[in-house]
Every structure is written in structure tokens, then in C-alpha cells.
Amino acid sequence: xxxxxxxLPLVNPLSKDNPVIVQVLGICSALAxxxxxxxxxxxxxxxxxxxxxxxxxxxxxxxxIPTSIRIIVQLVVVAALVVIVDQVLKAWNYEVSKALSVFxxxxxxxxxxxxxxxxxxxxxxxxxxxxxGIGNGLGYGIxxxxxxxxxxxxGSGTLFGCxxxxxxxxxxxxxxxxxxxxxxxxxxxxxxxxWVHRARNKDLQE
Amino acid sequence: xxxxNLFIRSIFVDNMxxxxxxxxxxxxxxxxxxxxxxxxxxxxxxxxxxxxxxxWCINEYILVPGALSWLGEEYADTDLSFxxxxxxxxxxxxxxxxxxxxxxxxxxxxxxxxxIFLPLIAVNCAILGAVLFMQQRExxxxxxxxVYGAGSGIGWLLAITCLAAIRERLAxxxxxxxxxxxxxxxxITGLMGIAFMSFxxxxx
Numbered sequence: 001x002x003x004x005x006x007x008l009p010l011v012n013p014l015s016k017d018n019p020v021i022v023q024v025l026g027i028c029s030a031l032a033x034x035x036x037x038x039x040x041x042x043x044x045x046x047x048x049x050x051x052x053x054x055x056x057x058x059x060x061x062x063x064x065i066p067t068s069i070r071i072i073v074q075l076v077v078v079a080a081l082v083v084i085v086d087q088v089l090k091a092w093n094y095e096v097s098k099a100l101s102v103f104x105x106x107x108x109x110x111x112x113x114x115x116x117x118x119x120x121x122x123x124x125x126x127x128x129x130x131x132x133g134i135g136n137g138l139g140y141g142i143x144x145x146x147x148x149x150x151x152x153x154x155g156s157g158t159l160f161g162c163x164x165x166x167x168x169x170x171x172x173x174x175x176x177x178x179x180x181x182x183x184x185x186x187x188x189x190x191x192x193x194x195w196v197h198r199a200r201n202k203d204l205q206e
Numbered sequence: 207x208x209x210x211n212l213f214i215r216s217i218f219v220d221n222m223x224x225x226x227x228x229x230x231x232x233x234x235x236x237x238x239x240x241x242x243x244x245x246x247x248x249x250x251x252x253x254x255x256x257x258x259x260x261x262w263c264i265n266e267y268i269l270v271p272g273a274l275s276w277l278g279e280e281y282a283d284t285d286l287s288f289x290x291x292x293x294x295x296x297x298x299x300x301x302x303x304x305x306x307x308x309x310x311x312x313x314x315x316x317x318x319x320x321x322i323f324l325p326l327i328a329v330n331c332a333i334l335g336a337v338l339f340m341q342q343r344e345x346x347x348x349x350x351x352x353v354y355g356a357g358s359g360i361g362w363l364l365a366i367t368c369l370a371a372i373r374e375r376l377a378x379x380x381x382x383x384x385x386x387x388x389x390x391x392x393x394i395t396g397l398m399g400i401a402f403m404s405f406x407x408x409x410x
Contacts, residue, residue, distance in 0.1 A: 024388055027230035028331045071328070072299055079292045087288060102338035105291050109331040111231040183225060184399030191385070191392035198384035205383045 009120070009132035013139035016201060019112045020143040021194045026112035029103050030144055031186040037160050040148035041141075042096050046089065046104060048137025050081045051113055055133035057081075058121040065122075074117045075108065082107045112140055147189045155180030209353045216357030219406055222332045223365040224399035229332030233366055234391055243370035244363070245316075246327075251359025253327050254336055257301055258355030259348040261294055261337045266348075269293065294337050302328040332362050369395060 019025045026047075033043045057077050058065075065073050086104050089097040097104065107113065116136050121129040152158055154177045157165035165174065179185055198204050222228045229250065237243050267276065269290050274281035306324050310317045317324070327333065336358045345351045372394055381390050 021388075024234055025231060027234065028227045028335075031227045031230070071325070072296075075295055075299055075329070076292070079295050083288060083291050086291065102335055102342065105338050106228070106331050106335055108291060108295050109329045109334045111329070114329050182400075182403065183227065184396040184403070186227075187392045187396035187399065191389045191396065194389040194392065195382070195384050198389065205386065 006128070007131065009124075009128050010135040013132070013135040014142065015139075015197075016204075018139045018143065018197075019115070019136045020140055021190070021197055022204060023112075023115065025115045026110045026140055027190075029106055029110055030140065030147070031190060032183065033100060033103050034144055034148040034151055034186050034189075035155065035181050036099075036152050037145065037148045039096055039099050040144040042089070042093070043100060043103065044137065044141030044144050046085045047107055047110065047112070047140055048134060050078065050085055050107055051116060051137045052130055052133030053081050054078050054113060055116060055121040055129040056126050058117050059124060059126040059129035062122050070122070071114075074114060078113055078117075079108050112136060143190070143193060146193060147186055150189055151180045151185065155185075209350060212350065213353050213357040214408060216354055217361040217364065218402065219408060220358075221361040221365060221402055222335065222358050223362060223395070224402040226335060228335035229330050229362055232326065232330055233362075233369070233395075234388065237366055237370040237373055237391070239374060240367060240370045243366045247359075247363030247366045249324055249327055250330060250332060251356065251363050253298075253302060253305060253333055254355040254359035254362075255352060256305070256355075257298055257333055258336060258340055258351045260301065261297055262340060262345065262348045262351035264293055264297060265290070265341050290341065294334060298333050298337070299328045332358065365398070368398065372398075 013019055017023065020027065020030050029043060029047070033039045054074075054077055058074060061073070061077075082105065085107070086097075089100075089104060116132060120132045124132070149159070153164065157163060157170075157176050165176075180189075219225070223230070223233055232246065236246050268274065269286050271285040271287060272282055274284050274286070302325060306317075309324070336355060340351050340354060343354075345354065369391070373391065376390065376394075385393070
């Protein structure tokens with residue numbers, strides 16, 4: 001793929017450097033909010049927003065933060081951003097905010113955020129960090145949406161809450177796979193994605 | 207009796223890993239051999255047991271609406287609950303830091319065996335997750351919160367030790383190349399989660 005070099009931080013995380021399935025970061029929330037598409041999308045937007053902003057802020061501060069207390073500084077910046085996201089979400093869509101329950105708060109300890117702050121924002125300029133934040137947020141989002149798509153389709157026969165499996169299939173004995181709604185299936189779906197992805201990218205295999 | 211029930215439930219039924227996927231990052235990264243996995247599990251349980259009663263008090267006496275009434279009449283309707291996340295994460299980070307210093311002073315052996323994982327516990331989602339669940343479930347006293355912390359911690363310890371034991375054996379099995387490493391670990395965790403679901407409905 002030929003892409004402008006300055007856009008690499010944006011494009012790389014989408015597939016070959018994906019935060020979830022390659023760097024194995026941020027698994028907790030990626031698996032827990034994917035029983036339905038809507039919370040998965042909201043989660044993606046929240047994480048992308050927090051990640052991009054935190055990256056920019058830390059990148060601006062990177063020369064003034066003493067290394068010995070950088071983790072605390074990063075945590076405080078991220079926590080402040082997450083509080084904002086949490087309050088906005090409560091005001092704007094209370095239902096989804098209820099459904100996501102503690103997982104919005106857990107964005108603070110989402111390893112993707114800490115990982116990107118440590119690995120990228122501490123050493124790069126704000127604009128590149130911003131792109132890196134958006135890229136990683138979207139890379140995380142892609143996986144969330146794929147998992148949520150299969151889990152919602154197979155588990156409840158709906159997409160975004162609308163019925164997509166036609167009624168006549170049910171009349172002929174089709175059953176929703178209740179298993180897909182249960183948390184363990186998220187892991188197995190994710191493993192299938194990893195399987196397909198690594199089968200296509202041989203250099204990632206161990 | 208109620209506490210015992212909560213304890214057993216938080217180990218098996220509401221297991222941090224298998225029911226909520228909390229603390230997955232370190233769970234996957236540190237489960238390559240049983241010894242380190244066990245050490246990390248103990249450290250996480252330890253932090254949970256201390257962190258939960260402390261954050262329970264903070265929540266009860268500072269954060270919930272009207273909690274500040276012990277300061278005087280004029281504070282009776284202050285609501286600081288929006289500060290929850292920042293308070294909790296700072297308390298956890300501080301606790302981990304203090305714990306690290308204490309362990310280094312009193313038990314250098316344990317300190318060196320835990321190494322880098324000790325400071326990283328601050329950003330382990332299992333801790334913040336347990337604290338947020340504690341807040342959500344509105345436990346009535348600090349003792350219940352401690353029991354919940356102990357149960358979640360031991361559940362996490364159990365999960366990571368089991369997974370590490372299985373992964374040690376995996377070295378000798380034939381796994382399709384693309385699934386090796388992280389892929390098969392996901393599948394095993396999923397299967398273990400399904401197995402743990404058989405504990406659903408346990409009541410003492």
C-alpha cells in the first residue's frame with residue numbers, strides 16, 4: 001500500500017498494527033461491550049475521543065513531565081477526559097450509558113490509552129500523536145464492530161435493534177444462538193478474527 | 207452467611223475474568239508460567255482487599271449525594287459523585303505506590319519476584335472495575351466491600367493460575383500456525399469461561 005508517510009500513524013493501526021488483535025491491548029472493554037452493536041459504536045467513539053485528546057495533551061506536555069511521575073500525570077489527564085465523556089454520555093444517551101455501566105469509567109485503565117501515551121505521545125509531535133490516537137481508536141473500533149456484528153446477528157437476530165433475520169426462518173425452526181450473547185463467545189469470536197487476520201498476514205504468526 | 211455467599215459468588219459466578227473480562231491485558235501477558243502468574247494474582251488480590259474498603263469509605267463519606275453532611279448543615283446537599291473516577295484512580299495509584307514501598311521495605315524477596323508487575327497493578331482494570339462495581343452495588347458497610355474485594359481477587363488469582371498451567375502444557379501441542387500464541391489463548395479463556403458458567407445459580 002502506498003500512503004503518504006505522514007499518514008502512517010493513522011493507517012497502520014487499522015490492520016497490520018491493530019491495537020486489539022496485534023498489540024493485544026484494551027481487550028477488557030473490547031469483549032465486554034460487544035453483545036450489541038450500539039454500545040460497541042458508542043464505546044468506539046468514546047475511546048477514540050479520549051485517546052486522540054489525551055495523546056495531544058500528553059504530547060504537548062511531553063517535555064515538561066518529569067519521567068518519575070509520568071504515569072500519574074497520564075492517569076490524571078486521562079481520568080479528567082473520561083469524566084467529561086461520562087458526563088456527556090449521561091446527558092445525551094442515558095440508556096446506552098446505563099448499558100455500558102462501568103466500562104466507560106474503565107476507559108481510564110484501558111491499556112490502549114496508556115500504551116499509546118507511553119509508546120507514541122511521549123516521543124512525538126502533537127499532530128502525529130493526534131493521528132495516532134484517531135488511528136488506534138478506529139483500529140479498536142473496527143474489531144469491536146466486527147465482533148458486535150456477529151454476536152448481535154447470530155445471538156439475537158437483530159442489527160442496531162432492528163430485526164434482520166426474517167420471520168419465516170423462525171417459522172421453519174431457526175433458533176437464535178443464545179450462546180453468542182454470553183461473554184465467553186466474545187473471546188472465541190475475537191480468536192476467529194485473529195485466526196483470519198494472521199492467516200492473511202503471515203509475518204505476524206508466532 | 208450473606209457475606210459468605212457474596213464471597214463464593216464473586217470467586218466463581220461473577221469472576222472478574224470470565225464474567226466481566228476485567229484485567230485481561232495482564233491476564234494474557236503474564237500467564238506464560240505458573241509462578242509469575244501466581245505472584246501477580248496474589249499482588250492483585252492484596253491490592254483489591256485494601257483498595258475496596260478504602261474506596262468504600264471515600265464513596266460513602268465524600269462522594270455520594272449528601273455524604274458531606276458530617277461537615278455541617280451547609281454541605282448537606284452537595285453532590286460530588288462526578289468526581290468519583292478521578293478520586294478512585296488516584297487512591298488506587300497512591301495505594302499501589304505505598305504498597306510497593308512497604309513490600310520493598312519488609313519483604314524484599316516478594317518485591318523482587320513481583321518486579322515490574324507491582325506498579326502496573328495501578329492500571330489493572332480489575333481493580334478499578336471492582337471499585338466501580340462496589341459503587342454500583344451500594345454495599346451497606348466496609349466489611350461487605352472487603353469481602354467482595356477478597357472474593358474478586360481470589361477469583362482473578364484462580365483464573366490466571368489455571369490459564370498459566372494450561373498454557374505451559376500448550377507448548378507441546380500442534381496448533382494451527384495463525385492461532386499460535388494469542389489466538390489459542392483467547393479460545394482457551396473462552397472455553398474456561400463457559401466452564402465457569404456452570405457455577406451460575408450457586409447459592410449458599
